[in-house]
Amino acid sequence: MRNIKMTIEYDGYRYLGWQRLGDSPKTIQGKIEHVLSQLLGTEIEIVGSGRTDAGTHARGQIANFKTESDMDLSDIQEVLIKNLPQDIIVKKLEEVPERFHSRYHAKGKQYSYYIWNQDIPSAFERNYSFHYPENLDIEKMQRAAEKLTGRHDFLGFSALRKSKKSTVRTLEKISIEQEGDLLHFTFVGEGFLHKMVRILTGTLLEIGTGTLELDDIEVVFKSGKRRDAGMTVPAQGLFLDEVYYD
Structure with a gap:
């Protein structure tokens, strides 16, 4: 099982905040999970370092997700950039130890x-x-x-x-x-x-x-x-x- 850390930039103006809200299409987490789940062929849940409120922006939000896929990180990032709205950009992907947790390990x-x-x-x-x-x-x-x-x-x-x-x-x-x-x-x-x-x-x-x-x-x-x-x-x-x- 791979653990992937993401560095994310977004303009929060059009969104209801970071946290997924049911089936609402207007959250940052929901948008990224939808693209990843389609790409990797299984339900993906990402964990953010913390919530941001509706309208709040991020230059360096951190999140992580786990996957059994062996797809190259550069290919995953390319698909994310092409398929996410232009106001959400995954700037960096890196493989981290399995125990890494973006929220609990933030200092x-x-x-x-x-x-x-x-x-x-x-x-x-x-x-x-x-x-x-x-x-x-x-x-x-x-x-x-x-x-x-x-x-x-x-x-x-x-x-x-x-x-x-x-x-x-x-x-x-x-x-x-x-x-x-x-x-x-x-x-x-x-x-x-x-x-x-x-x-x-x-x-x-x-x-x-x-x-x-x-x-x-x-x-x-x-x-x-x-x-x-x-x-x-x-x-x-x-x-x-x-x-x-x-």
């Missing part, structure tokens, strides 16, 4: 979020950034980013109401860079809770406008209440950049 992830910080919206960036025309105090936002990094309970910065599993995570880095009219937020951590990056970004934006203050970060950590954090920014500005493994 960390990097996400990007983009803000179009101009008075006038962009026709070209509308599906890949959030138009937020407010004046922002970038220096204050960077101080807030420092407070958010480290090991904390991020329950209040997630869409989870409660969880039987730990909501403590280590956030190694948040950077905020100006790229023309785009603000580029980068988040690197060992793992992220549901909608955590989008809520952290919304919190940083509201601190940048003065709607929230730096001290409100500690309030959220202590209360664990979603209502104490900032807004949830839309999905279209979010990209899964990379998944880290040993």
